[in-house]
Amino acid sequence: MTCASFGCKAAKARSTPAASSLVWPPVYSLGPGGKPMSQTSLAELLSLASPPVAIAFVxxxxxxxxxxxxxxxxGCGYWRRAAAGEVFFTVADxxxxxxxxxxxHNVTLSPAEKQELMGLVQTMVGLSYLKMxxxxQIPTRKTALQVAVYAPLAAAPVLPDVMLVRGNARQLMLxxxxxxxxxxxPRLHRRRRH
Incomplete structure (x- = not known):
């Protein structure tokens, strides 16, 4: 079943040519007739309850x-803060x-920190939050984290490496x-509810 089966606006948006390059600040040519679409338009089109979040690794x-x-x-606490409107950076610590x-995030850890976090992983496994x-299989950055910048997509000060969109199955399918x-x-990862 496709988006067109639902008769939604996104089906019409898909049928129009899109820009081949990303422009910053965020403007996306996903709209009808190649009309630029902002974060606000994206949130409206998908009826998102929470704004998209930009994450950049710099x-x-x-x-x-x-x-x-x-x-x-x-780490998901940082996503929530950015969705609530904060713009900030974090470092490995x-x-x-x-x-x-x-x-x-490929954070460099001391042997003691690795052991402590493995204990936390064991606890998460014991609580059935994840399986060993x-x-x-969890994606990892290839290089060690220096600085991560979090912001609502519309306020992102730099081009994001990741755009996080929280939504229901229909919204994410579109x-x-x-x-x-x-x-x-896109890489769609399902976060387990706890």
Whole structure:
């Protein structure tokens, strides 16, 4: 079943040519007739309850971007803060409390920190939050984290490496279809509910 089966606006958007390059600040040519689509338009088209979040991995802090005001116990806390409107950066030390975040961001850990986080992974396995065989399958950055910049997509100070969109199955299906129409394959990861 395709988006056209639902008679939605995105089906019409898919049928029009899209720009082949990404422009910053964010403007996306996904709209009818090649009309630019902003974050607001994307949120409206998909009826998102939460704005898209931009995450950029950079070597140095962008000018004017503050360090996160408080370290979160889990990496997804940073996503929530950005969705709520905050613009900030984190460094590797800000991700050491979260086993999954430290893994995905390729945070350099001391032997003691590795042992502590493996204990946390064991706890997560014991609580059925994840399976031990899932751990090697979790995507990881190839290079060690220097600086991560988090922001609502509309306020992102630099071109994002990742755009996080929180939505239901229908919303994410429409987004995946639009991305496929642009010859890009989105990576959709399902986060377990706890």
């Amino acid at each position: 070597d140095a802090v962008p000018p004017g971007v503050p360090h996160v005001s408080a370290v979160e116990p889990a 800000d991700h050491k409390r979260c086993a999954v975040g430290a893994h995905t 065989e899932d751990v090697p 987004l995946a279809e639009a991305a496929q129409a642009l010859h890009r394959q």
